Amino acid sequence: MNKLFHYKDLERFSKEVFQKIGFSKEHAQIISNSLVLANLRGVDSHGVVRIQYYTEGVKKGLINPNPKIKTLKNENFFSIIDGDKTLGYIPATLATSLVISKAKEHGIGLVGVINLRHVGMLANYIKKVVNEKLFGLAIANASPNIGLHGFKKPVVGTNPLAIGFPVDGSKSIILDMAMSVVAKGKLLLASKKEIEIPKGWALNERGEDTTNPNEAIKGMLLPIGGYKGFGLALAIDIICGIILGGVYGLKMERTWFSQGGFLISALRIDLARSYDEYLREIKEYIKEVKATPVSEGVKVMFPNEIEEEITRRRIKEGIPVEDETFEEFVRLAKEYGISPPKPLNL
């Protein structure tokens, strides 16, 4: 049984932990808010479960809690930020503000971050972009987890891509996806539950299909659409790891917080047509797509719709946290002399 927690309590706890391990109050706030927003969207793999890994990373000297963030390049629409090995949330949040102002001024903005650790869920950054009535796109590359049939080692990360379109007020279309068929967390869960995984999710160490989650964990994840998803992950690896001057997958250590580079882009829609015209047509589009004839019980949903539903529910009912993670929280709370988050249903 997982316990439920109020998102503000989790954010408070997270903020206190990150301040205790050396982050400034402002930076601890950025990280904690991002983690909790991931949980609120239902993406628990990118939520507060990461606190323990990041804490470890700081202790081992692999994550810098007190970074000197530098701007390496800054020419009208383009910029590159050096994250000084801190958690990517901090420079990526900066990059997002910068890309928004660049897009407003120049029509387009393109901002990269290198020398960073985990940026977390990309939808967080894209949400800020679409809230400013801009089109947004973000990518990031990570350590290898994906391979193809016959490969004995993974070659590219699950390298996510997020794309966002503003719609109206708080509504928006945000696609945030990794290039693997499923997240690695699903293999870990199947292993814990001692159940098989479907063929097509992963390969073993010899590059063969496997339904055994433990073999899959030692092996690699399969990309969506075979060479297509592999090619997309490769392209993201090259953009973030080579064009931006970050680090590509094969050069990265496999940790819970590796990240090679991050790129965010924003575009002013009224470059092409008036924003009002765009808005009218995208609303019509949503209506038309949703009117697709479907079988009973099937619902046509846009990217971000389920996530918004989960957010509304979790704000009210609380965020579920696995017992093992909660035990870690209690341990961290004791270590740092702070209060652990308080379960709602006790």
Next chain:
Amino acid sequence: MNKLFHYKDLERFSKEVFQKIGFSKEHAQIISNSLVLANLRGVDSHGVVRIQYYTEGVKKGLINPNPKIKTLKNENFFSIIDGDKTLGYIPATLATSLVISKAKEHGIGLVGVINLRHVGMLANYIKKVVNEKLFGLAIANASPNIGLHGFKKPVVGTNPLAIGFPVDGSKSIILDMAMSVVAKGKLLLASKKEIEIPKGWALNERGEDTTNPNEAIKGMLLPIGGYKGFGLALAIDIICGIILGGVYGLKMERTWFSQGGFLISALRIDLARSYDEYLREIKEYIKEVKATPVSEGVKVMFPNEIEEEITRRRIKEGIPVEDETFEEFVRLAKEYGISPPKPLNL
């Protein structure tokens, strides 16, 4: 048995047909060169087989052979071109030249085309961009062919995406992919051969998995990665069909030459780092990826590598054309009083 033809002879024939149906010599050359380049890359679905469909389109007044191409917007890095309902090859080739000069001047270029018909294989445009030592990206949206389980109608096109990285001389990395698991042509081929298709390729008209190619043809294609590929196709539909002011999938007629919009982007790599540094690292990357340990008989290949191999072979040995298509050529040759292409192996 398919006959083989010299690519120059196919190009000559194609050029003569397009001139006979009203295209200028220059435009006929652009279209014919693009078709033959698709065949040379092994993408026969986008090659000379299309001549008969385009001819039909012109006869029905759906394709304009004598367009007045207009620039609707043109502000430093950004432009939109109106294709005046002609085959997309013509305005998209113009857009590609424009995007290259914009990227060279401003660092980035972004050029859209609306009011157009089929643009063909996107790799053709991206190849021109990478040949100028620029990073390139192109997308296009088409009439609906993809749906999800439970959908009784397809909602989005297979909406291709092409991404390219320059490497060295004629070498480059070019990913050109549609968002469906397989091309519709594979269903047509299975139907002709009266063989089953694997589960996971397509759905029937009730949105259920099917292994019957005829049911699949009446139904829809499945996207790569389920909602992920669907989301990507949707995003491309919105960018090309709504942001650019083109036409989105559901508003398009389903023909062999429908296209809603086309967008091409080019980026100067030295915005971020010196081109020489980039080149050194991408070559190292290719070497490192290719050194992945693999099972016997498996080869690690980059996007564009197989296609370049096929090109070399087909330049020498000829391009295979299906007998039915050749019969159409003979018919068209008679109709227009020109010589049909001459099979190499007769």
